[in-house]
Amino acid sequence: MAAALTNQLHALVNNMFATGLLDEQFQQLQMLQDSSAPDFVSEVVTLFCDDGERIIGELARQLDQPNVDFDRVDSFAHQLKGSSASVGAQQVKNTCIQFREFCQQRSRDGCLKTLDLVRTEFYDLRNKFQVMLQLEKQIQACYPKH
């Protein structure tokens, strides 16, 4: 049971790397996890998921205003870029870079299109992270603590 779940987890994470969702920063996080901080990766992933949902909501609200404050939009895109970089969410981070370019150009259309893209990428990644964390919990449950 545990072996099958572990294989499933490895396949999922490998696929996330192969499809460019994640980069080497995620491996760095995995290496920083040890027995003194067994939930470190889960903590960072959860912070990223919470930050992302909040920031994407803020971006949508800002771009819905009659007079868009592009500096404020850029500030939120910057936050999402930083949060993505911390967790190794390469695809989301790269889209945030494009987003900030549209902010520089003061392009509402460009920002709206990029918001749709980053939203799709973020929720796709969040769903995969949730499956990953669920699999990790199931694997841990296979090994009762002594």
Add this chain to the structure above:
Amino acid sequence: MRQSGSAIELKQLPRLSLMARKMIRVLLVEDEKIHRVVARAAAKAAGVNDDYVLDEAENGAAAVQRVREAAAPYDLILMDKQMPVLDGHEATRRIRAMGVTTPVVAVSSDVLPADVEAFISAGADDFTPKPLSKEKLGNILAKFGLA
């Protein structure tokens, strides 16, 4: 006798040097929790634990206040750029205006030459791109003689 005495002296050397070594004080200035959590883990992995104190400030104004009120001067300040209340550039300027010479290392995901130059002009000694890692932090500690 002489040999035995030398052996004792040699054995005691590491312990004595450890006792003589002062506590290294690092201030991490960062508003986003995710970056603080990652930086803390990287610091621990880089060896920042027993001999180090890692303080945190959530914006530039809090950092300036911490530096002003610190019982002992910090040995290193890791400074984010974009923060509420007071940004990293202005916080660095104010810390320098207080006459503080502690090394300030800017930590930002804005890595264009102009971004780096703006931080250096504000008084930072060095720049490293986010996110902080064990290797980056280890290099910073070594560069400023804190490893």
